[in-house]
Every structure is written in C-alpha cells, then in structure tokens.
Amino acid sequence: MEYILDHPVAVSIGTEKYKCTVEWRNGKFIADEPEFTGGKDLGPDPYTLLLSSLGSCTLATLRMYIDRKGWDIPQIAVAVNMFFKQENEKRITVIDRDLNFISAVTDEQRERLTQIARVCPVSKILEGEIEVRTFAYASEDIEKTHRYTNGDVTVEWRPELCKHAARCATQLPQVFNPGAKPWINTDGATSKEIIEQVGRCPTGALRMAK
Numbered sequence: 525m526e527y528i529l530d531h532p533v534a535v536s537i538g539t540e541k542y543k544c545t546v547e548w549r550n551g552k553f554i555a556d557e558p559e560f561t562g563g564k565d566l567g568p569d570p571y572t573l574l575l576s577s578l579g580s581c582t583l584a585t586l587r588m589y590i591d592r593k594g595w596d597i598p599q600i601a602v603a604v605n606m607f608f609k610q611e612n613e614k615r616i617t618v619i620d621r622d623l624n625f626i627s628a629v630t631d632e633q634r635e636r637l638t639q640i641a642r643v644c645p646v647s648k649i650l651e652g653e654i655e656v657r658t659f660a661y662a663s664e665d666i667e668k669t670h671r672y673t674n675g676d677v678t679v680e681w682r683p684e685l686c687k688h689a690a691r692c693a694t695q696l697p698q699v700f701n702p703g704a705k706p707w708i709n710t711d712g713a714t715s716k717e718i719i720e721q722v723g724r725c726p727t728g729a730l731r732m733a734k
C-alpha cells in the first residue's frame with residue numbers, strides 16, 4: 525500500500541463555528557460552512573472543496589493533453605455542481621461538469637477532450653469504489669512508544685499511528701511479524717535493511733530512535 529500524498533492533508537477545528545484549518549504540503553487555508561448552516565463562510569465548504577478537486581483535476585488533465593497535442597486552446601473553464609436523487613432506497617449523487625473551451629474547437633477536439641475529462645484521476649476516484657477507513661486516537665496515545673533494539677539501532681513503534689496496512693510485514697517479514705511476540709525482531713535483518721524499511725512506513729508509526 526502506498527499513500528498518494530507524502531504528507532496527509534491535516535484538518536483541525538476549535539470552538540469557533542465551523543472554521544477549519546486545512547494544512548497541505550505547501551501552506552494552509554480556511555474551510556468553513558455557509559451562514560445558513562451556522563458558519564461564517566470564511567472559506568470553501570466541504571462540498572465546494574470536493575467539487576473544486578474535480579474541477580481542477582479536470583483542467584490540469586486537459587491542459588496536459590492539449591499541450592502534448594500542440595493544440596491552440598489558450599483557455600478552458602469548467603463549472604461543477606451536484607445534486608442528490610433518490611432511487612428506490614438508494615441515494616445517488618449526481619455531479620454535473622460543464623466544460624467551456626472558450627475559443628473555437630473542432631468537433632473532434634471537443635469529443636476527444638470530453639473523453640479525456642471523463643478519465644481524469646479524480647473522476648476515476650469518484651466513479652470507482654471508495655472505502656473510507658476511520659481510525660481514532662487521542663494525543664496521549666501518540667506518546668505511547670514501544671522500542672526494539674539490536675544494540676546498534678533502535679526502532680520505535682507508535683501503535684496508535686499504525687494503520688496495519690502491513691507494508692512492513694510484507695516487505696521485511698523476518699523483522700516485522702504481527703504473529704510473533706515481540707512482533708518486531710531487530711535481529712532478523714541488517715541495521716541498514718531495518719532503517720530502509722522503517723523509512724517506508726506510510727503513517728509514521730515506525731521511526732528510528734535518535
């Protein structure tokens with residue numbers, strides 16, 4: 525399992541309704557709720573963020589394709605909105621995406637670009653199967669750290685950050701074996717191999733002691 529982002533998007537909220545601080549790899553921004561749901565509209569609401577993701581992914585994908593083709597299409601715009609509909613017992617989300625090429629395009633270009641928009645990475649995510657896994661921990665849990673040493677290097681494992689995706693157990697089973705006690709055997713590989721594997725833990729649950 526490989527996370528797409530090196531650092532997860534980190535969102536926090538205090539007591540001010542409903543101002544959220546969203547931290548991403550290169551900065552921060554505010555998300556909020558509109559006034560009619562009790563927020564102050566200080567930033568985009570969650571639905572807007574979701575649709576922005578689709579809109580910006582669509583345009584970046586189209587721009588890459590247009591540039592590769594060498595087509596003269598200097599500007600593209602997209603408007604995205606959504607609604608819910610009920611079909612029998614099922615609630616279905618319908619997202620409408622309107623592409624506007626602004627300048628003139630041929631029928632062939634329009635058709636091709638529409639196809640490309642449909643397969644942009646975020647489209648594929650939204651139209652594929654999604655599983656949302658939720659893990660919960662409190663800050664004091666993060667402080668719980670187990671240490672395993674071979675005398676040369678010491679591995680630290682913070683169980684509450686471990687998503688049990690088993691990358692370590694799959695890639696270096698002679699060291700990381702969830703069925704054994706202790707589950708980390710630092711004598712099972714060289715210090716170099718252990719350091720490399722610890723660096724591949726996607727959640728930060730594993731780290732080398734300083």
Ligand code: SF4
Nearest residue numbers: 686687689690692725
């Ligand atoms: S320690 Fe890291 S790599 Fe190993 S199972 Fe937990 S999250 Fe995955």
